[in-house]
Amino acid sequence: METTPQLATAATDAPASPLAIAASGITKSFGDVRAVDAVDLTVHAGEIVAFLGPNGAGKTTTIDMLLGLSKPDSGSVSIFGRSPRAAIAEGFVSAVLQTGGLLKDLTVRETVQLTASLFTQTRPVDEVLERAGILDIGSRMVGKCSGGQQQRLRFAMALLSDPGLLILDEPTTGMDVTGRRDFWNAIREDAARGRTVIFATHYLDEADAYADRIVLMRHGRIVADGSATEVKNLASGRTVRAVIPEADVAALAAFPGVSSIESRGSATLISTSDSDALARHLFTRTDAHDVEITAHGLEDVFISLTSEGSAS
Structure with a gap:
C-alpha cells in the first residue's frame, strides 16, 4: 500500500517526474460563458506560483479543477501523475481557503486534532502548530481568534498530511505586516524542502516578493507566465x-x-x-x-x- 509522502524526504526521494501539476488544454464552460479556455499549465516540484487575475478571469475555476472539485469539459489534469481526486485522497494535496471550515466552539489545538483524526498518517499536532506560528495559542477558542490567527489555523490544518502540493486562496487576509512576513518565510522554507505552492492573492506585492513564477489570467486564458522580472518586462517603458x-x-x-x-x-x-x-x-x-x-x-x-x- 502506498503511504502519504513525507516532506522531510521529498527533495531526495520524490521522483523528478511526474510533475507536480500537468494541465493540458483544460476548458470549462458555464452555459454560454467559457470560464477557462484551453489552459496549459505545468508546475515543477518546489515552485511557488502566484495565480493572478481580475474577478472573472478564471482563476477559481482553474483551481477547482486542480482540486478535483469540478471536471474540465475537455483537456486533462494530473497531480503528481494522478487524478486530482486520487492525489487528494493520498494526502498529496491540501488547500487553505479564505473562509469556512472552522468550528468556533473548539480550541485551536482541538481543531487540529480533529482534522488529524481524519487521516491515517499525519505530522505531529505540535509541529504543524509551530510551523503555522500558533503553538502559543493552542488553548484559545477558535471564536476568540483574530482573522489572521484563523487563517494560520487553516494553514496548520493543511500541513497535517504533509502535502506535496499546497494551494492557497488569499492566504494572508487578516494578517498584519509581521504576520504576513513570517507566513511567507515559512512557505519559503517548505518550498526549499520540496513542497509546491500555488497561491491566489490580491496583494501584488506578495506575488512580486515571494513567487518564483507569476501566472496571470484574463478571460479564461493565461496572458503571462514567468518570473516577476519577466512579467514586469512585458510592460515596456x-x-x-x-x-x-x-x-x-x-x-x-x-x-x-x-x-x-x-x-x-x-x-x-x-x-x-x-x-x-x-x-x-x-x-x-x-x-x-x-x-x-x-x-x-x-x-x-x-x-x-x-x-x-x-x-x-
Whole structure:
C-alpha cells in the first residue's frame, strides 16, 4: 500500500517526474460563458506560483479543477501523475481557503486534532502548530481568534498530511505586516524542502516578493507566465514623476515616446518609452524639479494585460 509522502524526504526521494501539476488544454464552460479556455499549465516540484487575475478571469475555476472539485469539459489534469481526486485522497494535496471550515466552539489545538483524526498518517499536532506560528495559542477558542490567527489555523490544518502540493486562496487576509512576513518565510522554507505552492492573492506585492513564477489570467486564458522580472518586462517603458510648474500638458503628450500623462496633486506622472530623452527635456526646457524615474511595477503590468482595452 502506498503511504502519504513525507516532506522531510521529498527533495531526495520524490521522483523528478511526474510533475507536480500537468494541465493540458483544460476548458470549462458555464452555459454560454467559457470560464477557462484551453489552459496549459505545468508546475515543477518546489515552485511557488502566484495565480493572478481580475474577478472573472478564471482563476477559481482553474483551481477547482486542480482540486478535483469540478471536471474540465475537455483537456486533462494530473497531480503528481494522478487524478486530482486520487492525489487528494493520498494526502498529496491540501488547500487553505479564505473562509469556512472552522468550528468556533473548539480550541485551536482541538481543531487540529480533529482534522488529524481524519487521516491515517499525519505530522505531529505540535509541529504543524509551530510551523503555522500558533503553538502559543493552542488553548484559545477558535471564536476568540483574530482573522489572521484563523487563517494560520487553516494553514496548520493543511500541513497535517504533509502535502506535496499546497494551494492557497488569499492566504494572508487578516494578517498584519509581521504576520504576513513570517507566513511567507515559512512557505519559503517548505518550498526549499520540496513542497509546491500555488497561491491566489490580491496583494501584488506578495506575488512580486515571494513567487518564483507569476501566472496571470484574463478571460479564461493565461496572458503571462514567468518570473516577476519577466512579467514586469512585458510592460515596456518607465514612469517619470516630476513637479512641473505651469506644465504644458499638450506639449508633453506630444513628446516622442510618451504614452500617457496623469496629474497627482502637484506632481505629473508621465509614461514613456524613452525616459532619458524626456528627463533631458524636462531639465533643459522646463522648470521641473523633484524628478523621479521608475520602472513599471507588477501593478502596471496587471492593469495593462487585464484591462478591457488590452488585446486578447
